[in-house]
Amino acid sequence: MPPSFKPSRLLGIAAILIGIGGILVPGGGPAGAATAKASGGPACGGIALTKATGLPWVCTFDDEFDGAALNRTKWTVQRTAAGGFRAGDGCVVDNAKTVSVSGGNLNLSVYRVAAPFACALPRGSFATTWYAGSVYTKSFSQAYGRFSVRAKFPDADGIRGLQSAIWTYPRTMSPNNAFSGTSEIDIAEAYSQWPDLIGPTVHNFLGGSTDHCLVPDWGAKFHTYTVEWTPQRATFIYDGVACFWAGRVGTAEPFLIALTQALGVRGNTYSAATPSPATMQVAWVRVWK
Numbered sequence: 001m002p003p004s005f006k007p008s009r010l011l012g013i014a015a016i017l018i019g020i021g022g023i024l025v026p027g028g029g030p031a032g033a034a035t036a037k038a039s040g041g042p043a044c045g046g047i048a049l050t051k052a053t054g055l056p057w058v059c060t061f062d063d064e065f066d067g068a069a070l071n072r073t074k075w076t077v078q079r080t081a082a083g084g085f086r087a088g089d090g091c092v093v094d095n096a097k098t099v100s101v102s103g104g105n106l107n108l109s110v111y112r113v114a115a116p117f118a119c120a121l122p123r124g125s126f127a128t129t130w131y132a133g134s135v136y137t138k139s140f141s142q143a144y145g146r147f148s149v150r151a152k153f154p155d156a157d158g159i160r161g162l163q164s165a166i167w168t169y170p171r172t173m174s175p176n177n178a179f180s181g182t183s184e185i186d187i188a189e190a191y192s193q194w195p196d197l198i199g200p201t202v203h204n205f206l207g208g209s210t211d212h213c214l215v216p217d218w219g220a221k222f223h224t225y226t227v228e229w230t231p232q233r234a235t236f237i238y239d240g241v242a243c244f245w246a247g248r249v250g251t252a253e254p255f256l257i258a259l260t261q262a263l264g265v266r267g268n269t270y271s272a273a274t275p276s277p278a279t280m281q282v283a284w285v286r287v288w289k
Contacts, residue, residue, distance in 0.1 A: 143254045168227075169258065211244050
């Protein structure tokens with residue numbers, strides 16, 4: 001989720017990233033890539049999926065957000081004061097304005113307050129006028145599989161300043177990560193100044209792979225963002241169409257799932273015109289192996 005995505009065809013790959021994966025034509029994919037089709041039977045969201053090999057995907061995690069509050073047996077709310085995690089200049093807190101569940105959706109928001117305040121860190125603090133919302137899976141983590149999220153990002157009409165992220169990273173760092181290089185997989189990142197582009201990224205300690213996929217109206221409609229992750233590659237599939245793949249993701253380290261509504265930084269810096277509040281809505285999170 002670190003703000004490294006830049007549309008490569010417009011502005012070039014961020015300097016810290018190397019090694020483009022590969023663009024996939026609609027409906028296509030690298031040789032041997034798994035695809036999914038409905039096959040009936042109970043599973044995540046009541047839908048069963050079958051791999052291209054004919055073997056079933058097995059549901060390992062599912063939250064449909066159909067209650068009146070966040071299921072805290074499944075999710076932990078990030079807090080800057082506890083772990084130092086910052087959403088840009090947003091102070092990540094646990095309150096009803098930053099994290100809520102209603103109408104079948106998880107709502108994660110950033111919002112501005114009138115007067116600057118001191119956002120506590122584990123050591124020290126920083127001044128800001130923004131609060132932000134972020135959650136991550138409390139006990140669930142998994143290496144490899146199919147990770148899928150249906151979400152709608154805040155519609156800012158191209159005004160810069162917002163960053164939304166559906167991402168994964170290791171629950172614990174270990175020599176596996178150092179050896180393989182994989183430190184984070186961003187399933188989808190949306191930046192408000194690029195209203196029709198979504199960034200998939202694989203970060204690693206040796207470099208990384210990133211690009212952009214065209215997703216019209218991601219601020220007006222819900223879309224489904226998926227990554228199929230194997231030791232050989234990560235294949236990013238948006239609304240059922242493979243749009244990007246990246247190699248060098250061979251790690252056996254279990255990754256957790258994080259959902260974050262943040263402020264943009266660097267080339268997407270917020271301003272007085274940045275909408276507040278701005279909310280990312282998540283209809284469901286489903287994972288298979």
